[in-house]
Amino acid sequence: MDREAPMASNVDRKESQQNYPVLDSEVMVVGTGVSGLYMGIRLLDQGLDDFSLLEASDRLGGTWRDNTYPGIAVDIPSLSYSYTFEPNPNWSQLFSPGKEIYNYLNFCADKYKIRDKIRFNSKVVRTEFIVEDGIWAVHLANQTTLYCRYLVVATGILSQPVIPDFKGxxxxxxxxxxxxxxxxxxxxxxxxxxxxxxxxxxxxxxxxxxxxxxxxxxxxxxxxxxxxxxxxxFSKTIxxxxxxxxxxxxxxxxxxxxxxxxxxxxxxxxxxxxxxxxxxxxxxxxxxxxxxxxxxxxxxxxxxxxxxxxxxxxxxxxxxxxxxxxxxxxxxxxxxxxxxxxxxxxxxxxxxxxxxxATGFKTQQRGNNPSFEVHGLEGEELGAFWEQNRFQAFNGVSVPKFPNLFLTFGPYSGGLNWFTMIEANGRYIVRCLKEASQQKATYVEVKQSFHDAYFALMQKMSKNTLFVNGSCSTANSYYFDRHGDASLPTPFPPIWRWFRVRFSSLKSHRFEAQVPEEVKQTAAEHSQKRLAG
Incomplete structure (x- = not known):
């Protein structure tokens, strides 16, 4: 992996005279599956070591830890189902069983020294952006509250199993x-x-x-x-x-x-x-x-x-x-x-x-990706926002009114090979964090105009897809959300999206030294209205 100069933390937790709670980590990543581990590896590679990964279970691995049913195996060739920087020459077969994927993820966690960064048995149930301080409060099921500057959601879409409410x-x-x-x-x-x-x-x-x-x-x-x-x-010779x-x-x-x-x-x-x-x-x-x-x-x-x-x-x-x-x-x-x-x-x-x-998972329903409440500015809750306004996120990563929040698997970013998509999104997130460091910023938010233009582009490009022009009404596909949009897969050829996410300008985001006064003022006015009404 390419290494740049170390990213300095914007908070000296020992010497800072701030009034807000001491940060537990500059960056917190929720989840230790494929995307969560990648974020940890990428952050370390780029010199940012003030981070932690939160894992609800006592083991890492995400979907490959949880799914152990008979016959489980990867559904694309194993040689492509790995991080690009860490090919695995030891796959036993072209479509390897789930246990090998799980072992591969554990190998990567140990090789890149990520395991010590993980807080196990730390299930996140609610998060909120504290606008006065520009930090995220992360509430755990065990009644603990952690604080971070930047929050990365890496919980994936296959973590919440669904069983229909059959009578009896x-x-x-x-x-x-x-x-x-x-x-x-x-x-x-x-x-x-x-x-x-x-x-x-x-x-x-x-x-x-x-x-x-x-x-x-x-x-x-x-x-x-x-x-x-x-x-x-694959033989031992291969x-x-x-x-x-x-x-x-x-x-x-x-x-x-x-x-x-x-x-x-x-x-x-x-x-x-x-x-x-x-x-x-x-x-x-x-x-x-x-x-x-x-x-x-x-x-x-x-x-x-x-x-x-x-x-x-x-x-x-x-x-x-x-x-x-x-x-x-x-x-x-x-x-x-x-x-x-x-x-x-x-x-x-x-x-x-x-x-x-064998009834699948919540994918784009409220309560999944993320599986916890995310409260941003002006009382906005991410799941409710998507439920009311359709799934949307700039580059599949950032949403307005949710500053310092990033998604590793947001709307319109899916493809056949999730490793490729996750690496592209992860690199983009770290680019934003590096830019914040270089500008000595502590507040990062995607601009509304860029976000809305991107969503309009998604709608335009979707008109060329099978999901609009084909016959999908009887498919009962998890690609489609409650609004009828196929908002999980990218409407671009994957290589096009990969280049866009990797090389697009960061002018789409505002980088501020602290929470802007107009943001604080708007938040205060909203709070007063809520209390009054």
Whole structure:
């Protein structure tokens, strides 16, 4: 990684005569998954060591710590699923299991000396910007309050599992759990099992447990497009070659990233090249026909929406699992959960020993990313702002009225390879912090005009995408928010966005030595109105 001159802290905590609380860290990063660890590594690399990472759990790793269900694996080639500055030559296969990703993140935390910067068992429940002092108060579940100058949200979008509010859910007498909270103490052997959902996790779980259980019912609301995934095991010789010739591994990664770029571009410029996704759909249907014997089951597994409306799903085992005598696809819909199992809308009660909820996560719902309240200026709360005004953030990183706050995974910044996106956003955040240091500023806020122009650009660019021009209404995709916007994926070709975030001017932000007087005045007036009314 490229190193610049060390960034000096703008607060000497020992000698300062300030009246506000002593800062626990100049910078606080919430989360220790892929994005949180990257922020720590990047901050250290740039000479800023006055920071801490807050982790709700007693271990780091984010989604790769929490998701341990049978069959879990990365859904893009492993050679591309790593930090660009820390390639891993030791992947066991092309699509490595989740445990290897988790081990890789722990390796990076130790190599770059991040672990000592982490405050474990520190769940954030609320944050607020103290306008009089220009600092953030970070309230933890254990009643502790920490203070920092800059707050970075790195909690990701896959940290809050969702279980629909099915009638009678608490009545079920058997085992039940979400794939994100897999109960490894429950033995599935010879059990009657139901899996609710057919998204990415179900596509991995279903073939992994089908041969072990007595019977497996897959309850499907929305079928998914499934493409074949040819997995290749890497021999020790291949690992040794990659270790000895890192340039070769880098070249292979570039080829993979280029393929991912083309795949993503097919959706973001769909208006001009609809034939690309249509071609994939033709191949997807051919693959489905070659895998599933029963015509009626094939029909039920055929999506009626365009490829790309949901995140790409790859498996060479999922579809053929429905040829097994003990595996059944149920599409009648759930009426309620009973003490014995599930009553479907056709009036049939299905009895189970266990119900597995493969029902996904909160992504853009309020209460996720971040999973805690964030109170900025004039009483504005980030989740409420997005809920009322649509998801928006300048460069996916900054929002007006939330000074000194940065997001590692904000609106319109997603892509197929999250490592690439996270590194781009992380570098941009650190650029802002370096600029603040150079200008001796302690107050950083994106300008409203730049923010609004960027959101208008997102809306304009979105008009070229599959999400606007294609047929996605029946996809039930987490790409779409409550406003109907596909505000998770970037509407740009990923490489274009990468260059924009990495090299765009910082004139979009105001850097002030202290909280501007007009900001304090407006905040005081708002506070008086709130108390009066």
């Amino acid at each position: 859910r608490s009545d079920f007498k058997g085992a039940s759990f979400h794939t994100n909270q897999w109960d490894h103490d429950f033995d599935l052997t010879d059990k009657k099992v139901a899996i609710i959902g057919t998204g990415a996790s179900a596509v991995q779980v279903v073939p992994a447990i089908a041969s072990k259980v007595k019977s497996l019912d897959v309850l499907q609301r929305t079928p998914v497009w499934v493409l074949p995934r040819t997995n290749v095991r 690992n040794a070659i990659f270790k000895r010739l890192p340039l070769l591994q880098w070249c292979v990664r570039q080829l993979i990233d280029t393929a991912l770029e083309l795949g993503m571009s097919a959706t973001v410029i769909y208006r001009y090249i609809p034939w690309m996704t249509k071609g994939i759909e033709i191949n997807g249907k051919k693959y489905l026909a070659s895998q599933v014997k029963d015509p009626e089951t094939r029909k039920k597994l055929t999506p009626d929406y365009d490829f790309g409306c949901k995140r790409m799903t790859m498996s060479s085992h999922y579809l053929r699992t429905f040829n097994r005598d003990n595996v059944h696809l149920l599409t009648e819909g759930i009426d309620r959960i009973t003490a014995k199992g599930i009553l479907t809308q056709d009036g049939v009660e299905h009895e189970y020993d266990a119900i597995v909820f």
